[in-house]
Amino acid sequence: MSEFTYETASADETRALGARIAALLEAGDVVLLHGDLGAGKTTITQGIGSGLGTARLAQSPTFSLVVDTPLPNGSVLRHIDLYRLNDLDELEALGFEDLTNDDSAITLVEWPERATGMLPERYLLIELEPSGTDRRSIRLRPFGLGDRFAEELGVGI
């Protein structure tokens, strides 16, 4: 399986990478964002959002675990942040499996490890790791999504 690693030197560079990734996403896709607090999951989400044509997204869904933002093309950008998830019952009550199995939405999930066992089979995994104060190592690993990422992202940022 192909994978691509980028190094960004600022939050804006991470947003720019997000916008490039956005151009490759299709309705029905799920993007899992893996990384510690402050790694840049919400920042790259903002870039993906602006690439998809929404105004910059809020910091993170603060009061709810899920925020849907309509996209200009009629589909929806669904931002799920499981940081405040209490237990798996709550995930079930949320309808997590249906939310991440929705052909009319592009779904981004922060803290996907809190939903182990309920994750979809096909997804783009984005792993973010600090590599200096303002530097982040960002690894993309598409699972079951064909080779559309290879063609566009294979040649450096």
Ligand SMILES: Nc1ncnc2c1ncn2[C@@H]1O[C@H](COP(=O)(O)OP(=O)(O)O)[C@@H](O)[C@H]1O
């Ligand atoms: N290269 C970078 N990429 C992303 N964020 C960065 C980078 N350098 C510094 N930052 C800062 O790190 C923080 C990342 O926060 P956030 O995206 O909310 O993280 P998370 O959602 O993973 O907890 C922001 O304050 C952002 O400005």
Ligand SMILES: [Mg+2]
């Ligand atoms: Mg966040």
